[in-house]
Amino acid sequence: xxxxxxxxSKKSESLDVEGVRSIxxxxxxxxxxxxxxxxxxxxxxxxxQYLEGDPVEIYKLFNKIKSDExxxxxxxxxxxxxxxxxFSGWAMVYRDLDRLDSVDRDKYNQCIETIEVIxxxxxxxxxxxxxxxxxxxxxx
Numbered sequence: 735x736x737x738x739x740x741x742x743s744k745k746s747e748s749l750d751v752e753g754v755r756s757i758x759x760x761x762x763x764x765x766x767x768x769x770x771x772x773x774x775x776x777x778x779x780x781x782x783q784y785l786e787g788d789p790v791e792i793y794k795l796f797n798k799i800k801s802d803e804x805x806x807x808x809x810x811x812x813x814x815x816x817x818x819x820x821f822s823g824w825a826m827v828y829r830d831l832d833r834l835d836s837v838d839r840d841k842y843n844q845c846i847e848t849i850e851v852i853x854x855x856x857x858x859x860x861x862x863x864x865x866x867x868x869x870x871x872x873x874x
Contacts, residue, residue, distance in 0.1 A: 737789035
């Protein structure tokens, strides 16, 4: 059975563009080897990450992520079974919502709005909505 895990966290102030690129590159390599897929979203000072894969593997990964000093205030939004993966074939997609140029503006605005609500209320369902919107933005 496949599971999904979603969390939100705050980016460390010292984390620069190269540091984020390193996270993405390492994640793509490691996730591919463990058949984990997902997306990492950066928006202002936040990360929203969604992972899909073997329940034990993604939870072990989450425990490792929680101790990573490149971010803090890690809050689990979801960990549950999943019928249909949203990011099949993507070891780790990365999107910086502050730097997206040519996307469907309605979906982009909905995604930003839901991330802001997540920050305020730590809303599980808003987190799911943001991920669904993001899956529709990933088209390359």
